[in-house]
Amino acid sequence: MSLRSSLRSLSPFALALAAMLPHCTAAQAPAEAHRFAGAGDHFELDGKPLLVLSGEIHYARVPREYWRQRIRMARAMGLNTIATYVFWNVHEPKPGVYDFSGNNDLVAFIKTVQEEHMHVLLRAGPYSCAEWEFGGFPAWLLADPKMATALRTNDPAFTAPVERWMKRLAKEVGPLQVGLGGPILAVQIENEYGNFSNDPSYMKHMRDVFVAAGFTHALLYTVDPSKALAKGEIDGVYSGVNFGTGRAAEALDILAKQRPGQPLFATEYWPGWFDLWGHPHETRPVAPQVEDIDTMMRRGASMNIYMVHGGTSFGMMAGASESTGAYRGNVTSYDYDAPVDEAGHATKKFFAYRDTILKYTHEKPLPVPEAPPVIAVAPFRLTHSTSLWEHLPKPIHSDLPKTMEQVGQSYGYILYRKQIVLQPGANVLKLDHLQDFALVYLDGKLMGPLDRHFHEDTIKLFASGKAQLDILVENTGRLNSTKKMRDETKGIHDASINDLPLRGWEILSLPMSTEPLVSEGSHVAVSLTPTPHFAKGSFTLDKVGDTFLDVRALGKGVIWINGHPLGRFWDIGPQGTLYVPGPWLKQGRNEVTIFELLKNDAAPALAGLTTPILDAPTPGYDSDPELNHKPGEEFVPAPLESPATSPANKPAATSPHTLGSIGGK
The missing domain is CATH 2.60.120.260 (Galactose-binding domain-like)
Incomplete structure (x- = not known):
């Protein structure tokens, strides 16, 4: 029997469970060291074949109270591993100032994964991407003018803060590496560097940074899309491949040719895609994805589903992308058309994936964990308003x-x-x-x-x-x-x-960075003048649960609920609701505060819905010349003649740039 046939005959979930059980008693006994490595065409954990079946969940995109439920959802889908990015910017908001508390408690997240009998892939960075603000880099890097050329190079302006950060990160999570008895099987160096540049000396330097920091008790690896594998790899370091719907066979063939003699690993398999402001909602069909998963399982390839649960880019953490040369901000939701939706519910994709995975692992399906309750919130108005100009x-x-x-x-x-x-x-x-x-x-x-x-x-x-x-x-x-x-x-x-x-x-x-104060004595927002303003309202609950705040009556801005930053809203679509986690609500009075640049309604009515709206109209998108000009053509925007003909005053039906008419809909 070949190694790959032997691998397929074993239950990877059972192997994972057996390997992790000793870790559950780590508090009572010293952690037992384990060894995870490539062995020819497969991975081995303590000398036994292990097929890594991973799903990506970003702890920063999920309320801490829901970490365990989301992890259990991944396990119930047939997975044995959780992958997560480490977003540098949330942990070092200012140079030398670190935060690993609350929702940023990475160690607690990893230990929760361990308690649920699963392994961890730690995507340590320092660069993440992930449609996250600045790809996870802290913005303060850009205060150094050298960063205009230094970012992701060997320039000390970049590598010095990286080395400091990696040492600090290793201090937190180093003891959780598999070689020290922890659940971290592998640690990722950089991320999709082949899409950015082609400097082998930089990638080797990054490897040395990780080794010097203490990441020596887990497998080090890199990931790149199939077309960029050669530009992002490091000699002697494992390399995996990233790809999306319908490309499993092709991408695995490219990886096998580029890195012969190593296990196949789809380090990112994309079940969906991200959304951009003003762009129609993105989804991906299930049927060809089932074929992809079947292909990967049949060939004995490990995989990481990016994302198994996308979550939410709360606050101002949504990043931005470029399409045909145009900047476009990412929406707040990171639902990603994932098998587990933004609120932690199983989708049709979840069950289709699970059935395909279990066909090969021969495991009995685990019960699907109960999702958090969802409630409706009766319509309420934002009544008290105050101008930004009064609070400068x-x-x-x-x-x-x-x-x-x-x-x-x-x-x-x-x-x-x-x-x-x-x-x-x-x-x-x-x-x-x-x-x-x-x-x-x-x-x-x-x-x-x-x-x-x-x-x-x-x-x-x-x-x-x-x-x-x-x-x-x-x-x-x-x-x-x-x-x-x-x-x-x-x-x-x-x-x-x-x-x-x-x-x-x-x-x-x-x-x-924190919820602004809007007093009850503030005047009621009745003016049609488009003044940037803060506004406040409240609603009362008899019971608490998740809800989806309908913000379609608002124009453009950011919103807080009970002091928690929900994220950005913008009436050019496609996101019409913002996910509100139940743990952020309370019985009795709940307060909502917004900062709004431009408004649709003098005293807008909001409500909590029981289902999200992620596919609201994106008026004018199809007629937007910038998004429809041919690649390589120069785009010349129409001139702004006067306030009367500026994009803010164009009808919503013809321009995605309306932001809602200035004087109300």
């Missing part, structure tokens, strides 16, 4: 505009203010390096929006005389892939009117 911090004075990173800010908003003198007629304001979305005001009156999504950086100001210019800029999410990540500083670099540079600015940092 002290300004920073600077001759030139400074970016968020230059003022020590990572996320949120930044305001640039200056007194100007305008000439009669059209005055052309041009913003240099606008990232990502700006509202331009003269004396508090909105002149119009400028949006990086549509390559906009100029607007005509029809006024004359002295005026106060305000430019309010939103960080809509940093790119999480490609070399353009190096140029992801947020805000503006410079500004001019009629080609004359503007100097002498007041800069106001608005990170909004």
